[in-house]
Amino acid sequence: MxxxxxxxxxxxxxxxxxxxxxxxxxxxxxxxxxxxxxxxxxxxxxxxxxxxxxxxxxxxxxxxxxxxxxxxxxxxxxDPAHEDRHVRHRRGGFRVARHRHVDLRAGAAGGRRRRTTGRISR
CATH class of the missing domain: 1.20.1270 (Substrate Binding Domain Of Dnak; Chain:A; Domain 2)
Structure with missing residues (x-):
């Protein structure tokens, strides 16, 4: 070990x-x-x-x-690419990122893939 x-x-x-x-x-x-x-x-x-x-x-x-x-x-x-790709704007000194998510849960949007932008899907 x-x-x-x-x-x-x-x-x-x-x-x-x-x-x-x-x-x-x-x-x-x-x-x-x-x-x-x-x-x-x-x-x-x-x-x-x-x-x-x-x-x-x-x-x-x-x-x-x-x-x-x-x-x-x-x-x-x-990483300089980190700032260019993900930063949309600032709120209270923190960076707010905008990402694309694909929701693959069963039953989400009728079982189909659903794209969301800038928020977490529930």
Whole structure:
């Protein structure tokens, strides 16, 4: 189990290095990439000292879980195509997205596919 954490962490750091040219050159993307690298290093740190041998160091490595989640969120927000496609207008400082949904529930619109725009169908 520990070896799998070490391998996963090393592959995460290598993957971030390979995808570095994909992300835009913005502060948000830079912070996201750095957090993703730290998440990979945290995975290695979880696997290197087993919990029964060095619990404090093992627990420091568990910070990879929230770091990885925040990194992916920041990289998604740094994508310039994200703003062009989905943002319609702002309300109270928040972006309101306009998406197309396809309702595939049985009985919705007589069992047919129904397209909705900008709202959640019930």
């Amino acid at each position: 520990n070896a799998s954490f070490i391998v996963a962490g090393l592959l995460t750091v290598a993957g971030v290095g390979l995808l570095l040219s994909v992300w835009p050159d913005t502060n948000t993307a830079t912070v996201g990439v750095l957090l993703w690298i730290l998440a990979g290093a945290g995975k290695v740190l979880v696997g290197w000292p087993p919990a029964n041998e060095n619990l404090p160091l093992h627990q420091i490595g568990t910070v990879n879980l929230p770091l990885g989640s925040v990194a992916i969120l920041l990289l998604a927000l740094a």
